[in-house]
Amino acid sequence: MKKTLRLLVASTALTAGIGVPAWSAMQAPSDVLRPVAGFFEEAPQTMPLVLASDDDDDDDYGREGSRRGHDDDDDDDDDDCDDDDDDDDCRGGARNPAPAGTVAPPQNGLFGNGAPPQVQVN
Amino acid sequence: MKSLLATLALTTALTLPGLAMARPLTLTTTLTNYGGDGAYLALYVTDASGAYVGSLWMAGDKSRYYEHLSDWYRATGGDTAQVNGITGASVGAGRTLEITLDLADTLFDAGYTLRIDAAVEDMRDSPNEVAVPLTTAGAGTPVTGRRYVASFAYDM
Numbered sequence: 001m002k003k004t005l006r007l008l009v010a011s012t013a014l015t016a017g018i019g020v021p022a023w024s025a026m027q028a029p030s031d032v033l034r035p036v037a038g039f040f041e042e043a044p045q046t047m048p049l050v051l052a053s054d055d056d057d058d059d060d061y062g063r064e065g066s067r068r069g070h071d072d073d074d075d076d077d078d079d080d081c082d083d084d085d086d087d088d089d090c091r092g093g094a095r096n097p098a099p100a101g102t103v104a105p106p107q108n109g110l111f112g113n114g115a116p117p118q119v120q121v122n
Numbered sequence: 123m124k125s126l127l128a129t130l131a132l133t134t135a136l137t138l139p140g141l142a143m144a145r146p147l148t149l150t151t152t153l154t155n156y157g158g159d160g161a162y163l164a165l166y167v168t169d170a171s172g173a174y175v176g177s178l179w180m181a182g183d184k185s186r187y188y189e190h191l192s193d194w195y196r197a198t199g200g201d202t203a204q205v206n207g208i209t210g211a212s213v214g215a216g217r218t219l220e221i222t223l224d225l226a227d228t229l230f231d232a233g234y235t236l237r238i239d240a241a242v243e244d245m246r247d248s249p250n251e252v253a254v255p256l257t258t259a260g261a262g263t264p265v266t267g268r269r270y271v272a273s274f275a276y277d278m
């Protein structure tokens with residue numbers, strides 16, 4: 001009987017010793033218990049959460065035949081497409097083109113010597 | 123001495139055709155005072171059948187607006203690689219965009235057309251704003267655009 005009791009206590013202690021830190025590591029909102037999570041297999045798979053915006057009412061191109069701007073309301077949490085930023089990611093990851101002078105012009109057969117155009121705005 | 127001369131002759135022979143194949147060209151686009159934000163302009167070339175050949179310049183650097191340059195967009199699928207390295211800022215109302223480049227000589231008098239699509243925020247899009255045949259005779263002759271371009275000319 002004593003032996004069974006001892007086994008029960010030992011297995012409970014073992015379960016608690018392993019289970020509680022593991023559970024805590026998964027639930028912990030802060031980084032306090034992150035080092036503990038490193039002992040478990042889940043740790044390498046820990047990825048930062050990426051917030052995917054579900055806001056589809058910005059950049060509303062509703063008016064036919066017109067280049068509409070972004071809306072400037074303050075409650076729009078999707079700033080990926082703001083004119084002010086230099087973020088290249090927008091509209092499903094479409095990249096803005098490289099500005100003139102940063103890369104060679106495209107090899108489209110139009111540029112006789114491959115030199116980039118010289119541009120000025122007056 | 124002989125080998126030096128031979129080298130010089132060879133480099134000259136190789137360089138001359140290259141120079142002859144390109145023609146310096148100045149594209150001058152003046153916008154009207156349409157009273158809106160900066161205009162996006164796509165300058166590109168189509169062949170005799172109207173098929174897209176390539177882009178010469180993109181005024182406007184935000185690719186999300188390119189769909190409003192609808193003819194260019196339809197031809198390229200909005201592929202920004204088409205305008206990598208030949209993209210600059212949009213052009214304000216009343217301003218003049220002057221582009222100097224070496225255009226391949228084979229494009230002249232061969233049925234190619236230089237086209238401009240234009241778009242302005244909160245205003246109507248203007249595909250095919252300008253379409254001028256690339257001919258030596260047409261150089262220096264200004265043309266008027268449909269909506270935003272007051273005048274466009276190419277000079278050799």
